[in-house]
Amino acid sequence: MGGMLHRKLEDSISSDTYFHGSLSICNAVLDTMSNKNADYKxxxxxxxxxxxxxGNEIKxxxxxxxxxxxxQSDKQxxxxxxxxxxxxMNKSQNEIMDIFFDFGD
Structure with missing residues (x-):
C-alpha cells in the first residue's frame, strides 16, 4: 500500500521502491507456499x-x-x-489506483 500512496502523491521514485520491495516479498513467500494456502490468492x-x-502489465x-x-474447477x-x-485483469495502472482509492464518495 505504501507504493500506492506514494504514486497517488505523484512520487514515482519512492513508489517504485515500495513496489519492488513488495514484489520481492511476494516472490519469496510464494516460492515456498502451497497454492492450497489460504493466503496464496x-x-x-x-x-x-x-x-x-x-510497468510490466503483460507479465x-x-x-x-x-x-x-x-x-475454474473450485466449486466452493x-x-x-x-x-x-x-x-x-487488463487494468491500467490508473484503473488499479482507482480501485484502491475508491472510498465510495
Whole structure:
C-alpha cells in the first residue's frame, strides 16, 4: 500500500521502491507456499499488481490469468475468487489506483 500512496502523491521514485520491495516479498513467500494456502490468492494478486504498477502489465496479467484459471474447477470459492481476480485483469495502472482509492464518495 505504501507504493500506492506514494504514486497517488505523484512520487514515482519512492513508489517504485515500495513496489519492488513488495514484489520481492511476494516472490519469496510464494516460492515456498502451497497454492492450497489460504493466503496464496491474495499474495498472487499483490504480486501481479506490483508487476503492473512497475510497468510490466503483460507479465502481471499473465500471473492473474494463471490464477484465474486455477479457480475454474473450485466449486466452493471459484466464482467469487474469479470475480475478484477479474477486477484487476487488463487494468491500467490508473484503473488499479482507482480501485484502491475508491472510498465510495
Amino acid at each position: 491474495m499474495l498472487t494478486i499483490y504480486k501481479a499488481i506490483n508487476l503492473i504498477m512497475l 502481471g496479467n499473465k500471473v492473474l490469468k494463471k490464477l484465474y484459471n486455477s479457480f 470459492f471459484g466464482k467469487s475468487a474469479r470475480e475478484e481476480i477479474l477486477s484487476y
